[in-house]
Amino acid sequence: MDTKVGYFASIEQYKPMDALEQSVRAEKVGFDSIWVDDHFHPWYHDDAQSGQAWAWMGATLQATKKVFVSTCITCPILRYNPGVVAQTFATLRQMYPKRVGIAVGAGEALNEVPVTGQWPSVPERQEMTVEAIEVMRKLWESDKPVTFKGKYYNLEKAFMYTKPDDEVPLYFSGMGPKGAKLAGKYGDHLMTVSADTDTLRNMTIPKFEEGAKEAGKDPKKMEKAMLIWYSVDPDFEKAVEGNRFWAGCLVPSMFKYRVSDPPEVQAHANLVHTDTIKKNFLCATDAEGLIKEIERFKEAGINHFCLGNSSPNVNYGIDIFKEVIPAVRD
Ligand SMILES: C[C@H](OP(=O)(O)OC[C@@H](O)[C@@H](O)[C@@H](O)CN1c2cc(O)ccc2Cc2c1[nH]c(=O)[nH]c2=O)C(=O)N[C@@H](CCC(=O)N[C@@H](CCC(=O)O)C(=O)O)C(=O)O
Numbered sequence: 423m424d425t426k427v428g429y430f431a432s433i434e435q436y437k438p439m440d441a442l443e444q445s446v447r448a449e450k451v452g453f454d455s456i457w458v459d460d461h462f463h464p465w466y467h468d469d470a471q472s473g474q475a476w477a478w479m480g481a482t483l484q485a486t487k488k489v490f491v492s493t494c495i496t497c498p499i500l501r502y503n504p505g506v507v508a509q510t511f512a513t514l515r516q517m518y519p520k521r522v523g524i525a526v527g528a529g530e531a532l533n534e535v536p537v538t539g540q541w542p543s544v545p546e547r548q549e550m551t552v553e554a555i556e557v558m559r560k561l562w563e564s565d566k567p568v569t570f571k572g573k574y575y576n577l578e579k580a581f582m583y584t585k586p587d588d589e590v591p592l593y594f595s596g597m598g599p600k601g602a603k604l605a606g607k608y609g610d611h612l613m614t615v616s617a618d619t620d621t622l623r624n625m626t627i628p629k630f631e632e633g634a635k636e637a638g639k640d641p642k643k644m645e646k647a648m649l650i651w652y653s654v655d656p657d658f659e660k661a662v663e664g665n666r667f668w669a670g671c672l673v674p675s676m677f678k679y680r681v682s683d684p685p686e687v688q689a690h691a692n693l694v695h696t697d698t699i700k701k702n703f704l705c706a707t708d709a710e711g712l713i714k715e716i717e718r719f720k721e722a723g724i725n726h727f728c729l730g731n732s733s734p735n736v737n738y739g740i741d742i743f744k745e746v747i748p749a750v751r752d
């Protein structure tokens with residue numbers, strides 16, 4: 423499978439219109455895909471944003487010409503009803519054939535707690551995600567009204583009148599071993615997030631493949647996508663600090679506990695050591711440095727990169743890919 427290079431346009435980090443303009447530029451530079459975070463609260467507080475992902479996708483699909491656009495990722499279990507998630511993505515894909523995808527996952531307290539007050543355990547959220555996917559697929563696939571009584575969601579003679587010609591490709595996020603296996607079993611493709619290459623090679627990808635095989639699918643035909651942030655600047659230390667906005671994601675407790683207050687997340691993010699940022703995110707001074715970093719993850723089995731641009735000069739961080747993309751594509 424060919425390696426794809428995607429641009430992660432963050433509407434937590436940038437104003438929605440700025441992220442849209444970045445996406446238009448990224449398409450011209452040659453990126454294969456555009457990905458957007460689906461958040462209610464952002465991962466940082468100072469100068470942060472929290473635009474609504476689906477509204478942004480409609481505008482970005484119209485402003486770009488042919489690039490694939492997907493969330494990275496949507497949690498379809500609490501603040502969103504899975505039936506409405508299915509309807510939104512079916513509408514977008516009917517309007518922009520072949521260009522729309524969705525990535526789903528078990529969620530973050532940052533997005534669910536502020537507007538629902540609920541935060542079930544990881545196993546329960548994973549179970550809810552699997553059931554939400556079942557609901558979405560029933561609505562996408564059925565040519566008759568659907569009645570369904572699940573543990574978490576119900577459908578009562580629900581029918582989706584607006585459908586695309588084909589199904590919306592569904593990426594499933596797995597970060598831990600159980601999540602990765604569920605991704606193989608229930609997703610069309612894997613979505614994961616920046617981790618060390620040994621974890622990807624020895625845990626995430628094998629678990630994903632195990633899940634896919636159990637479900638009778640061929641994992642070779644499934645993408646292994648990964649969100650990772652990068653920052654490029656001739657001054658290396660400046661490049662490293664560019665990634666600081668996302669350092670809260672490197673604190674494991676943020677995913678387990680009910681932390682939903684951006685100033686609190688930011689306080690944790692500011693304590694993350696620069697060595698941890700260097701190890702987990704891509705920090706480079708030039709195109710050659712970025713190519714070398716991307717190759718490391720390709721060797722670990724990643725074949726679709728969703729690259730979040732945290733470079734001090736954002737346009738430089740996009741344009742440099744004129745050189746990087748041809749070098750990392752097979
Ligand atoms: C927490 C891990 O769960 P997992 O299901 O593997 O991954 C969860 C993530 O997918 C979600 O949080 C996802 O929503 C995050 N996310 C995101 C993910 C991604 O790959 C790319 C981009 C994004 C951007 C994004 C996200 N979310 C949004 O809402 N919006 C976005 O834009 C995990 O570690 N799972 C482990 C099991 C852990 C577990 O069960 N622990 C038990 C205790 C066990 C013990 O006793 O030690 C517990 O906590 O109760 C696993 O194996 O799956």
Ligand SMILES: CCCCCC(=O)CC
Binds near residue numbers: 460494530615672
């Ligand atoms: C470990 C990072 C998981 C992804 C966090 C996120 O929501 C980014 C948009």
